[in-house]
Amino acid sequence: MSRNLILGTLLSSLVLLAAVVSFVWTPYDHAALNIPDKLQPPSTQHWFGTDHFGRDIFSMIMVGARTSIAVALVAVGIGVGFGVPLGLTAAARKGSWLDEVIMRGNDLVFAFPSLVIAILITAVFGAGAVNAIIAIGIFNIPVFARITRGAALSLWEREFILAARVSGKGAARISAEHILPNVANLLIVQGTIQFSLGILAEAGLSYVGLGAQPPTPSWGRMLADAQTMVSFAPHLALIPGLAIIVTVLGLNLLGDGLRDWLDPRIRVARA
Amino acid sequence: MEMQSVRSFASALALGATLLASQAMAKSDITIAMQLEPPHLDPTSAAAQAIDSVVYTNIFEGLTRFMGDGSVVPGLAESWEISGDGTQYTFKLREGVTFHDGTAMDAEDVKFSLDRALTEDSANAQKALFAGIESVEVIDPLTVKVTLAAPNGNFLFNLAWGDAVIVASESIGDIKTNPVGTGAFTFGEWVQGDSITLNRNPEYWGDQPALETATFKFISDPTAAFAAMMAEDIDVFDNFPAPENLPQFEADPRFQVLVGSTEGETILSTNNKQPPFDDIRVRQALAHAIDRQAIIDGAMFGYGTPIGTHFAPHNPAYVDLTGNSAHDPEKAKALLAEAGFADGIETTLHLPPPSYARRGGEIIAAQLAEVGIKAEIINVEWAQWLESVFKGKDFGLTIVSHTEPMDIGIYARPDYYFQYDSLDFQTLMDTLNTTTDPEERSKLLGEAQRLIAADYVNGYLFQLAKLGVAKAGVQGLWENAPTAAIDLTAISWSE
Numbered sequence: 001m002s003r004n005l006i007l008g009t010l011l012s013s014l015v016l017l018a019a020v021v022s023f024v025w026t027p028y029d030h031a032a033l034n035i036p037d038k039l040q041p042p043s044t045q046h047w048f049g050t051d052h053f054g055r056d057i058f059s060m061i062m063v064g065a066r067t068s069i070a071v072a073l074v075a076v077g078i079g080v081g082f083g084v085p086l087g088l089t090a091a092a093r094k095g096s097w098l099d100e101v102i103m104r105g106n107d108l109v110f111a112f113p114s115l116v117i118a119i120l121i122t123a124v125f126g127a128g129a130v131n132a133i134i135a136i137g138i139f140n141i142p143v144f145a146r147i148t149r150g151a152a153l154s155l156w157e158r159e160f161i162l163a164a165r166v167s168g169k170g171a172a173r174i175s176a177e178h179i180l181p182n183v184a185n186l187l188i189v190q191g192t193i194q195f196s197l198g199i200l201a202e203a204g205l206s207y208v209g210l211g212a213q214p215p216t217p218s219w220g221r222m223l224a225d226a227q228t229m230v231s232f233a234p235h236l237a238l239i240p241g242l243a244i245i246v247t248v249l250g251l252n253l254l255g256d257g258l259r260d261w262l263d264p265r266i267r268v269a270r271a
Numbered sequence: 272m273e274m275q276s277v278r279s280f281a282s283a284l285a286l287g288a289t290l291l292a293s294q295a296m297a298k299s300d301i302t303i304a305m306q307l308e309p310p311h312l313d314p315t316s317a318a319a320q321a322i323d324s325v326v327y328t329n330i331f332e333g334l335t336r337f338m339g340d341g342s343v344v345p346g347l348a349e350s351w352e353i354s355g356d357g358t359q360y361t362f363k364l365r366e367g368v369t370f371h372d373g374t375a376m377d378a379e380d381v382k383f384s385l386d387r388a389l390t391e392d393s394a395n396a397q398k399a400l401f402a403g404i405e406s407v408e409v410i411d412p413l414t415v416k417v418t419l420a421a422p423n424g425n426f427l428f429n430l431a432w433g434d435a436v437i438v439a440s441e442s443i444g445d446i447k448t449n450p451v452g453t454g455a456f457t458f459g460e461w462v463q464g465d466s467i468t469l470n471r472n473p474e475y476w477g478d479q480p481a482l483e484t485a486t487f488k489f490i491s492d493p494t495a496a497f498a499a500m501m502a503e504d505i506d507v508f509d510n511f512p513a514p515e516n517l518p519q520f521e522a523d524p525r526f527q528v529l530v531g532s533t534e535g536e537t538i539l540s541t542n543n544k545q546p547p548f549d550d551i552r553v554r555q556a557l558a559h560a561i562d563r564q565a566i567i568d569g570a571m572f573g574y575g576t577p578i579g580t581h582f583a584p585h586n587p588a589y590v591d592l593t594g595n596s597a598h599d600p601e602k603a604k605a606l607l608a609e610a611g612f613a614d615g616i617e618t619t620l621h622l623p624p625p626s627y628a629r630r631g632g633e634i635i636a637a638q639l640a641e642v643g644i645k646a647e648i649i650n651v652e653w654a655q656w657l658e659s660v661f662k663g664k665d666f667g668l669t670i671v672s673h674t675e676p677m678d679i680g681i682y683a684r685p686d687y688y689f690q691y692d693s694l695d696f697q698t699l700m701d702t703l704n705t706t707t708d709p710e711e712r713s714k715l716l717g718e719a720q721r722l723i724a725a726d727y728v729n730g731y732l733f734q735l736a737k738l739g740v741a742k743a744g745v746q747g748l749w750e751n752a753p754t755a756a757i758d759l760t761a762i763s764w765s766e
Binding site: 031032033035036038052053054126127209213214215227228229231232 | 494497515518565568633634637638
């Protein structure tokens, strides 16, 4: 296993662990205000200090990880759920009108700057975690559709597919039984990358006030709230900022590591 | 020809002299920042405070005007006589006052301005100010007689509002983009989204102001406001949006911080017609669920005075009723149970952009949650707020600061957005409006404050503080804000 993969797995599991543990335990109630104790620097009592309402930042980061992961995960899920079938269909019907419609539709979505459209969607349908998920999810669809189609097209030329066709299997069955398992590696790697982009997008949306609404903690909004207080309470901005960096870095390293690890050519070379 | 060149030579000399002189003298220009940009510049057709901040007493003047301490003094009216029964006001106008376009300000303009506000389709945002006027008569070019349907002890106060300034029929057409008034400053330039510049009016009837030009700059983002102030790009921030930064300005010898009061009663507005808030027990429960001091400390970093009714604490007629709605979560729970909501209530909390609302809203939502009221926070921009809350009345709770002076009268308007409909209160206001004796008025105002506090119409939070930040050398700024205004005539730089 490469160093990237180890470090990436470690960082990502750290964040995942924080999110999972937050369901059963946080040092303090993340939503409990304690205004007399506001703006405390990190200490043994409050490991990451307290914010401007006296809330425990460590607890907020833990629950915030949950928000980030949930939004990014479902958004990637939307991308995979719609994108992969679309990509498989397009590849199976290569050159047909269906292929054209799917791929030109993808181009259309790709052509828009994703965060701007996400802002538009949340502005029209109201700010909130659910709309943020949908907005981010829509832009994951063409990513997965395209990557699936590209990989599937070359597979369709291979002998074992020909053999499957000769044995009488239909296009749908071949796609599901033979093509999909062979593009899974690619999808896992891409999914990890999209996951980290989703976390960034969620942070970006909540930073401008369009993500999860208070009192649900969100790293992006913690950053936005901290803006005017950076000069006298820098930990308010540093900690959520670091949380975002650690998560995105971890997921990117994990994605890189997975790609190397899963790539058959490199595996062969290694062996 | 001869004459003209002589004149231009003279003016060139004069210009040279002023240039020389100004180098030795104190600075004569100033950049003042405010958070909101006015939608347009006609104070007589919109409620936006930002309009008054720019134009009140600077460009437009009324018959009377507010001073920084809240007193009402003669403006364009030099003096007035009130008839024995209190229904006729005869105003004597100042002589030789001209509008910035050179036309004379006379009784016809006063009649035009008041009639314009009075008409049925008038766009005036404060029509109630003029409601009692029966007729406006021109006696001679410098005398106007206003007849009221009934005596109104507030009439001279009403005329001091920015909504009652005198405008000219000649220039009313494009008042929104090119305001022409009688004030000490003329409209210069408006760079949309950035700034408005005013220039000194050399023809001004009163004392010449110390400033030659003034630029109002619009900075809505608190972080940008802090940076601009620290970089000394701006000289004054009228009402600094981030109270958490004030200690830094106080510690810095380059700046002065002016903490004063505004007329802004910051309240948890409650939709009195929307169930369950049509039940007084539920509203009372709201009031007891709120811990005001925590909101002032958490949202405003300690700046603000707790209030228990819709009235400014610095007003002599103020009655302290905070005890009436003291923080008592147990009582709140009991009241909710009594009203049949032992399992709690779900409602919405619309929050406009200012930090008193956004931060205050998070605190209030947490406090309400403790007694079982689940308030879903909906952050809205001002335009959305005006549309859905103020006009549409589609809300459960909202937080807003009512910055108009002496605005307890809004509770007599059953169609006002919080929809309080009390015949007792309306009768009380009618009596108040026809009472002129100061002592009697004070008593009635006290009764009015008690009535709305006892009906728990809204959650009364705190009186909004005015947090002015300025460079150390600026003097003459209003510490308090009796009305939305930045009075440039009083501002100067110390040597």
